[in-house]
Amino acid sequence: MSNTTDAFLASVDSSERAPRVTGRAISDEVMLETHDVNVYYGDNHALHDTSLKFHTGEITALIGPSGCGKSTFLRSLNLMNREIKGCRVTGEIVYEGRNINTKTENLYELRRSIGMVFQQPNPFHKSIRENITFAPKRHGLKDKDALDQLVEESLRGAALWDEVKDKLDESAFALSGGQQQRLCIARTLAMHPDVILFDEPCSALDPISTLAIEDLMLSIVENRAIVIVTHNMEQASRVSNRTAFFYMGDMVEYGETEQIFQRPNDKRLNDYLTGMFS
Amino acid sequence: MAKQMPKRNLEKVGLSVTGACVALVTLVVVALIFMVAQRGLSTFFKDGVSVLEFFTGTKWNLAQTNEATGLPFTGALPLIITSFAVTIFSTVIAVPIAIGAAIYVVEISPKFGQKYFQPLIELLVGIPSVVFGLIGFHVIVRAVRVIFNVELGLGILPGSIVLALMILPTITTLAIDALRAVPQSYREGSLALGYTRWQTIWHVVLKSATPSLMTAVILGMTRAFGETLAVRMVIGGVENMPAGLIDSASTITTTLTTSMAVYATGSVQNDALWTLGLLLMGMSLIFILIIHLIGAKGAKARG
Amino acid sequence: MANTTVAQATSGGAHAPAQDARIRRAMRNDKIATGVLGAIVAIVMAIVVAMVVYILFQGVGQLFQPGFLTEASRSNGTEGGIAYQLFDSFYLLILTLIISLPISLFGAVFLVEYAPEGPVTKIASTAIETLSSLPSIVVGMFGFLMFSVNFGWGYSLISGAIALTMFNIPILTRVITQALEDVPASQRDACLAMGLTRWETTLHVLIPAAMPAIVTGVVLSAGRVFGEAAALLFTSGMSSPARLNFLSLNFSSPTCAWNIFRPGESLAVHIYKIYGEGSPEAQHIVWGTAAVLMICVLLFNVLSRIAGKALARRMTAE
Numbered sequence: 001m002s003n004t005t006d007a008f009l010a011s012v013d014s015s016e017r018a019p020r021v022t023g024r025a026i027s028d029e030v031m032l033e034t035h036d037v038n039v040y041y042g043d044n045h046a047l048h049d050t051s052l053k054f055h056t057g058e059i060t061a062l063i064g065p066s067g068c069g070k071s072t073f074l075r076s077l078n079l080m081n082r083e084i085k086g087c088r089v090t091g092e093i094v095y096e097g098r099n100i101n102t103k104t105e106n107l108y109e110l111r112r113s114i115g116m117v118f119q120q121p122n123p124f125h126k127s128i129r130e131n132i133t134f135a136p137k138r139h140g141l142k143d144k145d146a147l148d149q150l151v152e153e154s155l156r157g158a159a160l161w162d163e164v165k166d167k168l169d170e171s172a173f174a175l176s177g178g179q180q181q182r183l184c185i186a187r188t189l190a191m192h193p194d195v196i197l198f199d200e201p202c203s204a205l206d207p208i209s210t211l212a213i214e215d216l217m218l219s220i221v222e223n224r225a226i227v228i229v230t231h232n233m234e235q236a237s238r239v240s241n242r243t244a245f246f247y248m249g250d251m252v253e254y255g256e257t258e259q260i261f262q263r264p265n266d267k268r269l270n271d272y273l274t275g276m277f278s
Numbered sequence: 279m280a281k282q283m284p285k286r287n288l289e290k291v292g293l294s295v296t297g298a299c300v301a302l303v304t305l306v307v308v309a310l311i312f313m314v315a316q317r318g319l320s321t322f323f324k325d326g327v328s329v330l331e332f333f334t335g336t337k338w339n340l341a342q343t344n345e346a347t348g349l350p351f352t353g354a355l356p357l358i359i360t361s362f363a364v365t366i367f368s369t370v371i372a373v374p375i376a377i378g379a380a381i382y383v384v385e386i387s388p389k390f391g392q393k394y395f396q397p398l399i400e401l402l403v404g405i406p407s408v409v410f411g412l413i414g415f416h417v418i419v420r421a422v423r424v425i426f427n428v429e430l431g432l433g434i435l436p437g438s439i440v441l442a443l444m445i446l447p448t449i450t451t452l453a454i455d456a457l458r459a460v461p462q463s464y465r466e467g468s469l470a471l472g473y474t475r476w477q478t479i480w481h482v483v484l485k486s487a488t489p490s491l492m493t494a495v496i497l498g499m500t501r502a503f504g505e506t507l508a509v510r511m512v513i514g515g516v517e518n519m520p521a522g523l524i525d526s527a528s529t530i531t532t533t534l535t536t537s538m539a540v541y542a543t544g545s546v547q548n549d550a551l552w553t554l555g556l557l558l559m560g561m562s563l564i565f566i567l568i569i570h571l572i573g574a575k576g577a578k579a580r581g
Numbered sequence: 582m583a584n585t586t587v588a589q590a591t592s593g594g595a596h597a598p599a600q601d602a603r604i605r606r607a608m609r610n611d612k613i614a615t616g617v618l619g620a621i622v623a624i625v626m627a628i629v630v631a632m633v634v635y636i637l638f639q640g641v642g643q644l645f646q647p648g649f650l651t652e653a654s655r656s657n658g659t660e661g662g663i664a665y666q667l668f669d670s671f672y673l674l675i676l677t678l679i680i681s682l683p684i685s686l687f688g689a690v691f692l693v694e695y696a697p698e699g700p701v702t703k704i705a706s707t708a709i710e711t712l713s714s715l716p717s718i719v720v721g722m723f724g725f726l727m728f729s730v731n732f733g734w735g736y737s738l739i740s741g742a743i744a745l746t747m748f749n750i751p752i753l754t755r756v757i758t759q760a761l762e763d764v765p766a767s768q769r770d771a772c773l774a775m776g777l778t779r780w781e782t783t784l785h786v787l788i789p790a791a792m793p794a795i796v797t798g799v800v801l802s803a804g805r806v807f808g809e810a811a812a813l814l815f816t817s818g819m820s821s822p823a824r825l826n827f828l829s830l831n832f833s834s835p836t837c838a839w840n841i842f843r844p845g846e847s848l849a850v851h852i853y854k855i856y857g858e859g860s861p862e863a864q865h866i867v868w869g870t871a872a873v874l875m876i877c878v879l880l881f882n883v884l885s886r887i888a889g890k891a892l893a894r895r896m897t898a899e
Contacts, residue, residue: 085698086698111773111774111775112776115774118767118774120767124771125896134785135772135776184771188774191776285777288778292695295687296695300688303705303712307712309727310723313726375624378618378622379625383622387619398629400882401629404808405878406807406849407808408853408871408874409636409875415856446625479614504716505716506716511853511856539814543726558716562716566711
C-alpha cells in the first residue's frame with residue numbers, strides 16, 4: 001500500500017460519509033465556553049476579555065494576523081499556558097458545568113478530555129503502536145487486548161490504519177510528514193476527548209496532506225467540539241461552522257463562517273479578508 | 279510504576295526527588311566553603327599568625343620555628359608570586375596560539391577545523407595532568423637543561439610551558455565558540471564595504487567577540503592557577519622566592535601536595551596549609567566573579 | 582570568503598596610486614595573516630600528535646612485558662606490575678559513576694523542568710558553578726578532612742570516589758542539562774497536552790530522546806575522572822594493599838578487592854608516585870603506566886563518539 005495521500009484519498013469512498021455541513025452553525029449545545037479570558041505574559045497583556053462559545057459537533061476557526069492572540073487563546077483552553085513561566089490567565093473557562101481555570105482543577109484529567117494537536121508533527125521516538133498506547137498506559141489502562149483495540153480504533157479514526165497496520169511496531173519517524181500529523185491526531189483520539197484543539201496543524205504540510213487533514217477533521221467532529229487556529233483563510237472557510245477573528249489581542253468579530261467571510265461587519269476583518277494585511 | 283498514584287502526587291514525588299539532589303549538592307558546596315574558610319582563618323584567629331606576615335613574609339618553612347614568634351615560618355609571598363607567575367606566563371604563551379588557531383578554524387578553514395583540528399583538541403583536553411607532567415619532566419625540563427646549561431632545569435619556565443599546553447585546549451574551544459557566535463551579517467557587511475578578510479577579522483569579528491574571548495582567557499587562567507600535579511613535577515618544590523625563571527620554585531598547589539599529609543590536623547602548620555587552600559578557593563571565586571562581570575557588561579553593551 | 586575589494590572600482594585619477602598601494606598592502610597582510618595562522622594550527626596539531634606518539638612509543642613496549650598488567654607492584658612501586666592499580670582505577674571510576682550519575686541526572690532534571698523562577702535556582706546553579714571552578718586539590722583536601730579524618734575512613738576507595746564525585750557532578754550536570762534542553766519543546770508539549778506529569782514526560786520521553794548526548798557526555802566525563810589524581814592523593818591514598826583477593830566477598834577485610842574502605846591507588850596516582858625514581862625498571866613502569874592511561878583515555882574518547890552516533894542513529898533513522 002503506497003504511502004502517499006493520493007492512495008488515502010482514493011481509499012476513502014466519499015459516499016460512506018454523510019455530507020458535512022460547513023459554513024453554518026448546526027448545533028445549539030455548548031461544549032466549552034469562555035467568559036472574559038485575559039492572558040498576561042509577565043507585564044505584557046497579550047489577550048483581552050475574550051468570550052466565546054464552542055458547540056458540540058462544530059468546528060470553530062480562529063483567524064487573524066500574526067501575533068493577534070489566537071494561539072495564546074487556544075493554549076489557555078487546555079491550560080497549557082500554565083506551563084509557561086510568568087504566564088497568567090484570568091477569567092472563566094467553563095467545561096462540564098464548572099470553571100476549569102482554577103488552582104484546584106486536575107490538569108491531568110482535564111487534558112484527557114481536551115486534547116491538542118500542534119503545528120509541527122511531534123510523534124515520540126517510539127513505534128507507531130507505542131505512540132498511541134503511551135499516554136493511555138500511563139493513565140492506567142493495562143489490558144493488552146483493550147490497548148490493541150484502542151490502537152486500531154484510533155488509527156482508523158485518523159484514516160491511517162490501512163497505511164500502517166502492517167508496520168505498527170516500526171518507528172513513527174519513518175512516516176511522512178502528513179502521516180506523522182495523522183498519527184498525532186490518532187494519539188489524541190485515543191484519549192477519547194470531547195474537545196480537540198488544533199494549532200495551525202497544516203502549516204508544516206504540503207497541500208495534499210493539508211486536504212487530507214481537513215477531511216479528517218470533518219470526519220471526527222461528531223459529538224465533539226473542534227477549535228482550529230489557522231493562518232489560511234481558505235482553510236477556515238472550507239472546514240469551519242463558525243469563525244472568530246482576532247486582532248491585536250482582541251476578539252473582534254464572531255459568527256457563522258459564511259457570514260464572517262461574505263458579510264463581515266468589522267472594517268478590520270474586512271481588510272484582513274481582502275488581504276490588506278496578514 | 280505509579281499507576282495507582284494520582285498524578286498530582288507523582289509530580290510532587292518527582293519534584294522532591296530532584297529537588298533533594300540539588301539541595302544535596304548545594305549543601306556540600308556550602309559545607310566545603312565553610313570548612314575551608316573556618317580552618318583557613320583559624321591560622322590568624324586561633325594560632326595568632328599575623329595576616330601581614332603571612333601575605334608579605336618571604337620565608338616559608340613549616341618545619342622550622344621562628345624564634346621571634348614561636349610559630350613556624352609562614353611567609354607565603356614566594357608561593358603566591360610563583361603561582362601568579364606561572365599563571366600569567368602560561369596565559370601569555372597560550373592565548374595568542376589559542377586565539378590564532380580559533381580564528382583559523384572558524385574564519386578561514388571551517389571544514390578542516392571541524393574534521394581534523396577539533397577532535398585533536400578534544401583529545402588534548404582529555405589527557406590527564408600527570409601525563410602532561412611526565413612529558414614536561416622528560417622533554418621540557420631536559421630541553422631547558424640543555425639550552426640554558428643549568429643543572430636541574432626545573433622552575434617557573436618549564437612550569438609555564440607545561441601549563442600553557444594544558445590550558446591551550448580550554449581557551450581554544452571557548453574562543454572557537456566565541457567567534458562562531460559572531461553574527462554572519464557583521465562579516466558580510468564588512469566585506470561588502472571592501473575590507474579584506476583579515477581586516478574584517480581584526481576590526482570586526484574580534485572586537486565583537488571580545489567579552490567572550492576575555493572569558494575564555496580568564497577561564498584558562500583559573501585552570502592554570504589551580505593546576506597541581508603537572509606543575510609539581512616540573513617546578514622543583516623549593517619554597518624560596520624565585521630569583522629567575524629556571525630556579526627551583528614552589529606554587530601554592532605544590533606546597534599543598536608536599537606538606538598536606540605531614541602535619542596533624544589542628545596544628546599551626548596544618549592550619550597554615552588550609553589558609554593556602556582558602557587562598558586558592560578565593561582566587562577561583564574571584565576569577566568566576568570577573569567572568570560574570572564581563573558577561574554582564576557585554577550583555578549591557580549589546581542592549 | 583571573497584578577497585576582492587570594491588574600493589578599486591571607485592578610485593579617482595589623482596588618488597589612484599596611493600589607494601592602490603594601500604589596497605595592495607592590505608591584501609599582502611591578509612595573505613601573511615592567513616599563513617601565520619595556518620602555521621599555528623599546524624604546529625598545535627603536530628604537538629598533540631607528537632605527545633601521544635611519544636607516550637605510546639616510550640611505554641607500549643612495557644605493556645607486553647609478561648606480568649606487567651597482571652602482577653602486583655613490589656618494592657613500593659618500583660618493581661613488578663600494575664594489576665592492582667589498573668583494577669583500582671576502574672573500580673574508582675565505577676563507584677564514582679554510581680554515586681554521581683543519579684545525583685547529576687536528577688539535579689539536571691530539576692534545573693530544566695522544575696526549577697521555579699527566583700533565588701532557589703540561582704543559588705543552586707551558582708553552587709554547581711563554584712564547584713566546577715574549584716581546583717581539584719581543594720576538593721581533595723576537603724575529602725581528606727571530611728571523610729578520611731572526620732568520618733574516620735582513612736585512606737579509602739570510598740573517600741576517593743566521593744572526592745571524584747564532587748569533581749564530576751558539575752561536568753555531568755552541565756552535559757545532561759544541555760542534552761535535555763536540546764530536546765525540542767514540541768516533545769514536552771505533546772506529553773503535557775495528554776495529561777501527563779513533568780516527571781513522566783522527563784522519564785519516558787525527554788531522557789530517552791536526549792540519550793545519545795547524555796551517553797556521550799557520561800563517557801567523556803569518565804575519561805576525565807579516570808585520569809584525575811590530585812583529588813585522590815589524600816583520599817584514596819598513594820598505595821594499594823600488598824595483596825588483593827578478587828574472589829573474597831568479605832567486604833571488611835583489608836585484602837578484599839571489593840572492600841570500599843580499603844586504600845587504593847589509581848594509575849595516575851601511581852605515575853606521580855614513582856616518576857622521580859631513578860632505576861631503569863621503575864622508569865619502564867612509569868612509561869608503561871602512562872601508556873596504559875593514555876590508551877584508556879583514547880578509548881573513552883573514541884567510545885563516546887561511537888556510542889553517541891550509534892544511539893542517535895537508532896533513534897532517528899530507524
